[in-house]
Amino acid sequence: MSGSDRNFWLTPNGIAAAALIAAVTYFLLTEHRAHFITALPFLIFLLCPVMHIFMHRGHGHGHGKGHRGDDRESGED
Numbered sequence: 001m002s003g004s005d006r007n008f009w010l011t012p013n014g015i016a017a018a019a020l021i022a023a024v025t026y027f028l029l030t031e032h033r034a035h036f037i038t039a040l041p042f043l044i045f046l047l048c049p050v051m052h053i054f055m056h057r058g059h060g061h062g063h064g065k066g067h068r069g070d071d072r073e074s075g076e077d
Contacts, residue, residue, distance in 0.1 A: 008014045029036060 009018060
């Protein structure tokens with residue numbers, strides 16, 4: 001199946017989704033600028049834990065290998 005290995009964003013549905021996201025973002029920023037600016041500090045604080053969750057996915061943290069146990073065995077506190 002050669003169609004299954006295509007990037008979603010390059011398909012007609014992906015292009016339509018990107019256009020919809022762009023239109024919603026444009027109208028949100030132009031029509032509700034005061035609301036967006038007021039909520040911006042809270043969105044930045046919300047972004048911190050979300051980035052922490054998604055950015056530590058590939059590091060192998062907490063998958064049965066305890067960092068603290070390794071430190072205790074080597075004699076470091």
